[in-house]
Amino acid sequence: DTAVSQTPKYLVTQMxxxxxxxxxxxxxxxxxxxxxxxSKKFLKIMFSYNNKELIINETVPNRFSPKSPDKAHLNLxxxxxxxxxxxxxxxxxxxxxxxxxxxxxxxxxxxxxx
Amino acid sequence: QQQVKQSxxxxxxxxxxxxxxxxxxxxxxxxxxxxxxxxxGKGPALLIAIRPDVSEKKEGRFTxxxxxxxxxxxxxxxxxxxxxxxxxxxxxxxxNDMRFGAGTRLTVKP
Numbered sequence: 001d002t003a004v005s006q007t008p009k010y011l012v013t014q015m016x017x018x019x020x021x022x023x024x025x026x027x028x029x030x031x032x033x034x035x036x037x038x039s040k041k042f043l044k045i046m047f048s049y050n051n052k053e054l055i056i057n058e059t060v061p062n063r064f065s066p067k068s069p070d071k072a073h074l075n076l077x078x079x080x081x082x083x084x085x086x087x088x089x090x091x092x093x094x095x096x097x098x099x100x101x102x103x104x105x106x107x108x109x110x111x112x113x114x
Numbered sequence: 115q116q117q118v119k120q121s122x123x124x125x126x127x128x129x130x131x132x133x134x135x136x137x138x139x140x141x142x143x144x145x146x147x148x149x150x151x152x153x154x155g156k157g158p159a160l161l162i163a164i165r166p167d168v169s170e171k172k173e174g175r176f177t178x179x180x181x182x183x184x185x186x187x188x189x190x191x192x193x194x195x196x197x198x199x200x201x202x203x204x205x206x207x208x209x210n211d212m213r214f215g216a217g218t219r220l221t222v223k224p
Contacts (some may be wrong), residue, residue: 031210041216041217056210056211090158103212104162105150106157109170
């Protein structure tokens with residue numbers, strides 16, 4: 001029973017293309033996130049949504065646009081892909097509550113730009 | 115600007131030894147300090163977490179020590195096993211806005 005699932009697991013595409021990554025969680029959580037892990041394994045938060053409302057929007061190029069159709073899904077659409085977008089993208093979710101809650105991660109989508 | 119500094123970058127320990135990973139933070143607003151374990155091809159998984167009102171938390175072989183005045187915290191893995199070989203990330207969070215350290219690649223030799 002996968003708690004946070006991302007598709008696809010691997011994505012290989014050409015520079016300039018537009019692509020989407022999908023994320024779904026079955027934990028009943030209210031908050032979902034997108035993280036980027038670069039080639040040096042550094043993890044950086046990109047976006048956070050709480051019950052379909054954008055909460056955190058880090059300094060990310062506006063080519064990246066998150067979309068949350070409902071609180072169990074948070075998709076990431078990337079326009080005009082660039083070489084520097086090559087990374088592993090992780091989706092995560094947490095329960096909304098008083099203060100911080102543990103975040104549960106998916107297994108990532110490895111994006112490679114040719 | 116990295117808000118959480120983690121060291122060492124890599125660590126090699128013999129089986130049965132103690133692994134120690136250190137982290138430091140600047141922002142005193144952080145109020146939740148988790149450690150994550152990541153295996154190749156997998157997402158980070160929560161290992162153990164602490165809040166700043168306690169100085170130590172132990173779960174099995176894993177212990178977090180927290181020094182609020184020094185703004186430092188560390189992970190101790192007792193009786194390290196080859197199966198503990200993974201990348202470990204410390205993190206600091208405020209209002210679910212979580213910032214990660216750069217990671218420590220731990221190798222436990224049999």
